[in-house]
Amino acid sequence: MLVRYLPMRAMLVGSALCLLALLCPLALAQQPSSVNPTADSVKEQDLLKEFHKVQGRGSIPDTKSYVIQQPAGRDWRKFHEVTLHWIGGTAILGMLALLVVFYLFRGMVRLETGRSGRTVVRFNAFERFVHWMTAVCFITLGITGLNITFGKELLLPYFGPEAFTEWSQWAKYAHNFASFPFTLGVVLIFLMWIVWNFPTAVDVRWLREGGGIIGHEHPPARRFNAGQKMIYWIVVLAGGAMAVSGYILMFPFYETDISQMQTAEMVHAIAGICFIAIMLAHIYIGTIGMEGAFEAMGSGRVDVNWAREHHSLWLEKQIAKGHVSEPSPPEGSPAPAE
């Protein structure tokens, strides 16, 4: 079989060789003597130096997969496992220690003039509802959020892996769902209280006197004092940052790439930790830190003496509007006739 084709093959090979011999000088004249595209192609280290990642073109729909190396992941790991632990521990434990020490020295800020028995409405039902909805969500979000960072250190050794995973799974769902009423609450807080939270000259004096927290001064204040205004703006700004970064994390890679996701997580973690630390102080002052404060958000009504001591300018306005209740009758005396 092969013998019949031999002459044909010999002819083909012969003509090919002639062609090559003719073209050779031409080819050599046009091309440089040594080109090795494979050897000269891009190196991994060059790509990393220039782009801080190695990315190409793939053939599957998942475009995230086209990044084959992003060493920034190791830096993010160090942030999350080391830096964040230090920030979190310092901020939260530091704030708790500060509050304990402060309470031991200053104690509860008492009503110096005592209770008068007359009350004035401080927050209406809607305001209280929004506040408590936001607050309960905040507690849920805070605890479940801290679980992601500190859970395996603090809880896993006591729960065991299966129970801890079960708890963490539900914590994750709770965190994601509570984010919606929390965000709504922050927006409502922003809108419903903004009128009373712009800085004024009254705040300058209040701050200069330290709000009266040390000593027994009672600098005047309007509906919200400077301390409360600071809390308001922290809630709005930090809450806003948490919402934005949180929703980026909850809708991963919808509009962001890997480094933007890592940034979103870092913003969410740091803002969250600081937010928690500051809210601990807010909870302190609203509960054990000050006599007569909790009822403002609890029942919505505060004692007139409390209002006079802490929000004198606001009380004057309320009196002028006729919002202050009549004194309650002393014990034992008959009720006034209608």
Next chain:
Amino acid sequence: MARMKFLCDADRCIECNACVTACKNENDVPWGINRRRVVTINDGQPGERSVSMACMHCTDAPCAAVCPVSCFYTTADGVVLHSKDLCIGCGYCFYACPFGAPQYPRVGNFGSRGKMDKCTFCAGGPETDLSKTEYEKYGSNRLAEGKLPLCAEMCSTKSLLAGDGEIIAQIFKERVIKRGYSSGAWGWQTAYRETVAT
């Protein structure tokens, strides 16, 4: 004790995707999950490079470090595995992984992630070796049968090497010496904090 590693010789990879197909088939990888993928740099231009990438089974794996429920573990061979029973699908391992190895099935709305899935070096998972549940959850366990990962076995040009780090580094070194150039062992500096000295 062997220390298992992957090495993709980028000078030999021809983007045939045999490794991808082999992995998907051997481990019954569901739709949308791609444990191994091939990426081409400078596609269509001189000096085009293709690299096959899956989990590199790093030394001091960042995925294991950031997991909030500590569901990862490293075997005696250096293979990084995880437990799908403990995984909560938070996605942090993907942010930490320099190679984009963790994959998540889409089980719900928006960004809901299911249990993380990734290349196991064909070494299964924490379930009993070669059991049905191990296969259903993690794919085949070739290492328990004394075999190497199928992606490397199926590589048409033997560009993807898998096995003991010392041995594959030696093979790669010999190739580099023979051909006189090398683009290096891609990913080794990031994954193992070492390069193959040539």
